[in-house]
Amino acid sequence: MLETIRRFPAEWEEQDGVLMAWPHAATEWINLDAVQRVTIDIAAEITRFERLVMVAPDIDEARQSMINAGLALERVRFCSIQTNDTWARDFGPLSLFEGDRPVILDFGFNGWGLKFPSNLDNQITRKLAACGVFGKTPLDTIGGILEGGSIDSDGRGTILTTTACLLSPNRNPHLSRSGIETFICQALGAKRVLWIESGHLAGDDTDAHVDTLARFCPDDTIVYTACEDPADEHYGPLGAMAEELMSFKTLDGRPYRLLTLPLPDPVYNEEGRRLPATYANFLIINGAVLVPTYGTPNDRRAIDVIRQAFPGRSITGIACLPLLTGNGSLHCITMQLPRGVLE
Numbered sequence: 001m002l003e004t005i006r007r008f009p010a011e012w013e014e015q016d017g018v019l020m021a022w023p024h025a026a027t028e029w030i031n032l033d034a035v036q037r038v039t040i041d042i043a044a045e046i047t048r049f050e051r052l053v054m055v056a057p058d059i060d061e062a063r064q065s066m067i068n069a070g071l072a073l074e075r076v077r078f079c080s081i082q083t084n085d086t087w088a089r090d091f092g093p094l095s096l097f098e099g100d101r102p103v104i105l106d107f108g109f110n111g112w113g114l115k116f117p118s119n120l121d122n123q124i125t126r127k128l129a130a131c132g133v134f135g136k137t138p139l140d141t142i143g144g145i146l147e148g149g150s151i152d153s154d155g156r157g158t159i160l161t162t163t164a165c166l167l168s169p170n171r172n173p174h175l176s177r178s179g180i181e182t183f184i185c186q187a188l189g190a191k192r193v194l195w196i197e198s199g200h201l202a203g204d205d206t207d208a209h210v211d212t213l214a215r216f217c218p219d220d221t222i223v224y225t226a227c228e229d230p231a232d233e234h235y236g237p238l239g240a241m242a243e244e245l246m247s248f249k250t251l252d253g254r255p256y257r258l259l260t261l262p263l264p265d266p267v268y269n270e271e272g273r274r275l276p277a278t279y280a281n282f283l284i285i286n287g288a289v290l291v292p293t294y295g296t297p298n299d300r301r302a303i304d305v306i307r308q309a310f311p312g313r314s315i316t317g318i319a320c321l322p323l324l325t326g327n328g329s330l331h332c333i334t335m336q337l338p339r340g341v342l343e
Contacts, residue, residue, distance in 0.1 A: 005098070005099070005189060006096050006097070006098055006103075006188065006189025007096060007097045007155070007157070007189050008094070008096045008153045008155070008159070008188040008189060008190060009095070009096065009097060009153065009155050009338050010153055010154055010155030010156075010216060010218075011152075011153070011216075011283075011284040011336055012155075012217070012218055012284045012310070013155060013338060013339070014286060014338070014339040015050055015285060015286055015336050015337060015338055015339060016050065016051060016337045016338065016339055016340065016341050016342040017046075017050050017051030017052055017053055017075075017336075017337045017341075017342055018046045018050065018051075018052055018053070018283070018285060018334050018335065018336050018337065019052075019053045019055070019088045019092045019093075019128075019334070019335040019336075019337060020039065020042070020043065020046075020052065020053070020054050020055075020086075020088050020333060020334055020335075021054070021055045021056070021083050021085070021086050021087075021088050021121075021124070021333070022036075022039065022054055022055065022056035022057075022058075022059075022061070022062040022083075022086075023035045023036050023039055023086045024056065024057055024058065024061070024083075026057070026084075027083070027084070027085050027086055029086075029325070029326060030325055031322050031325055034322035035086070035322045035323060035325075035326070036065060037069070037322075038318070038319065038320055038322050038323055039086075039333065040065065040066055040069045040071055041318050041319070042283075042290065042318055042330060042333070042334065043066065043071060043076070044069075044071050045285075045288070045290050045316055045318065046285060046290075046334075047071070047072065047074075047075040047076060048288075049285050049286045049287050049288055050075070050285055050286050051075045051076070051077065051342060052075060052076045052077070053076075053077050053079060053128070053133055053337070053342070054076055054077070054078050054079070055078075055079045055080075055081040055083060055088075055124060055128070056078065056079075056080065056081070056083070057080070057081070057082050057083060058080075059078040059079070059080045062078060063076075063078055077133065079127075079128060079131055079133060081120075081123075081124055081127050081128070081131075082120045083120050083121055083124065084111075084116070084117045084118055084119065084120045084121045085116065085117075085118075085121060085326075086326065086328075086333050087121075087149075087326075087328055087332050087333060088333055088334055088335040089147070089148045089149045089211070089328075089331055089332045089333065089334060089335050090109060090112070090147035090148055090149050090150075090206075090332070091109040091118070091121035091122060091124050091125070091147075092124070092125065092148060092335030093105065093106060093125040093128070093134075093139075093335065093337070093341075094107060094146070094148055094188070095137075095337060095338045095341050096188060096189060097338075100340075101138075101340075102137050102338060102339070102340040102341045103137065103138050103139075103140055104125065104129065104134055104137055104138065104139045104140065104341065105140050105142050105187060105188075106125040106126060106129075106139055106140065106141045106142060107142045107144060107145060107146040107147075107187075108122060108142070108143070108144060108145045108146075109121055109122045109145065109147065110122070110145055110170070110171070112147065112205060112206050112207065113168045113169075113170035113171050113207060114170045115170075115205055125139070126139070126141070132343060133342065133343060134341055134342065134343060135342065135343030137340065137341050137342075142187055144172055144175075144183055144187070145171040145172050146171075146184070146187075147165075147206070147209065148335055149206060149209035149210070149211040149212075149331065149332055150162070150165045150166060150206070150209050150210060150211075151184070151188075151210060152210050152211060152214070152215055152216050153188070153190075153216065154216040154220075156251065157189070157190050157191030157192065157251065158190065158191065158192055158193075158194060158216075158250075158251065159184055159185075159188065159190045159192070159193045159194070160193075160194050160196070160210055160214060160215075160216060160222075161184075161193060161194070161195060161196065161210050162195070162196045162197075162199070162207075162208045162209070162210050162213065163177070163195050163196070163197050164200065164207045164208035165206060165207040165208050165209055165210070166180050166184075167180070168207045177195075181193045191251065192251075194248050196208075196210065196213065196214065196241055196244055196245075197240075197244060198237050198238075198240035198241040198243075198244060199213045199214075199225075199237050199238050199240070199241030200213075200234075200237055201213070201225075201234065201276035201277075201278055202233060202234070202274040202275075202276065203273060203274050203275045203276040203324075203327055204276040204327060205327050206327075206328075209332075211280060211281055211331050211332070212225070212276060212278045212280055212281055212329075213225050213238075213241065213278070213280055214241070214245060214280060215280050215282070217259075217309040217310065218309070218310070219257065220250050220254065220256050220257055221256065221257040221258075221259060221309050222245055222248075222256045222257070222258055222259070223258075223259045223260075223261050223280065223305060223306065223309050224241065224242065224245055224258065224259075224260065224261060224280065225238060225261050225263055225278050225279070225280050226238055226239075226242060226260045226261065226262065226263065227239070227263045228262065228263070229263075232263070232266075234263060238263070242258075242260075245258055246258065259305050259308055259309055260305065261278075261279045261280055261302050261305050261306075262279070262298040262301050262302055262305075263277075263278070263298070264277040264278065264279065264294045264296045264298050264299075264302075265277075265294075265296040265297070265298065267294060267296075267321065267324055269324075269325060275324040275325070275327065276324065276327055276328075276329075277294050277324055277329070278292075278329065279291060279292060279298075279299075279302035279305075279306070280331075281320075281328075281329035281330050281331040281332060282306060282330060282331060283330055283331050283334050283336070284310070284313075284336070285336065287313055287314060288313055288314040288315070288316060289306055289310050289313050289314070289315050289316070290316050290318055290330055291303050291306055291315060291316065291317050291318070291330070292317075292318060292320035292323070292329040292330040292331075293317040293318065293319050293320065294319075294320065294321050294324070295319065295321060299317060303315055303317050318330060
């Protein structure tokens with residue numbers, strides 16, 4: 001019998017929809033109303049192009065809030081599920097293909113290395129499957145910790161990640177670096193892992209998720225966050241990351257096309273702590289890319305760079321400043337669901 005080959009698709013491949021989780025009072029947002037407005041703005045853009053699955057403890061609250069904002073709900077499916085938080089990227093399903101058949105992988109989620117409660121969020125993928133959201137798409141529960149924001153795929157067998165996150169002692173302490181690489185390649189059907197050793201964002205509590213730093217784009221392109229100010233604390237680490245990216249080669253031995261994203265002007269919370277603002281936290285959907293913006297002059301520059309990486313797609317900026325108070329942004333609160341996954 002021939003072995004069925006697994007393939008972890010790139011985010012820019014065709015999608016059925018996107019998963020989000022409704023921000024509610026128990027999620028402890030200090031600016032809940034503003035975060036809900038951002039959530040609705042993102043949902044409105046997603047539903048222009050594809051379906052949306054929204055999980056919420058109180059679906060009536062979520063539905064009415066979206067209706068009050070003028071959002072058409074024809075493409076929205078609400079699922080009544082208890083949640084700890086809003087970060088669908090990290091507790092949501094990772095979907096791949098075995099041949100032409102989609103398969104959902106349910107990795108363990110432990111609150112970014114036991115930093116935050118995750119008992120409810122860790123069950124969301126299984127509960128979505130039990131509700132029939134995924135139809136007949138099979139669910140494969142994986143015995144290991146892996147967050148969606150910690151990896152990026154080119155769809156052809158290469159995974160991009162960071163050592164700071166995947167080698168965190170509170171995620172998979174029983175595995176060495178080579179063991180984690182084997183684990184990822186076996187689970188996702190990957191051929192190799194490119195490890196970023198340098199780079200971080202101040203205020204980031206994910207241990208340097210790659211979706212805050214560098215992202216694969218079509219045609220062997222990587223866009224990455226860079227710092228142009230020598231006085232900024234990010235200048236050295238992000239410069240070292242840029243050198244690493246320049247050394248990476250495609251599977252056929254060619255250097256990647258690299259596009260530089262500016263770092264947003266510094267954003268601080270009320271206590272003076274710097275927040276992890278980044279333009280690399282964009283979401284790719286059918287026919288469009290949604291880019292987080294922060295009300296700084298570099299917003300336009302970032303959108304122009306992403307337009308270069310995705311010619312022919314609509315590029316839309318969405319004001320995401322409120323999300324930074326939870327130490328995340330646009331990509332962090334969404335999880336794409338590839339073609340064939342939804343019922």
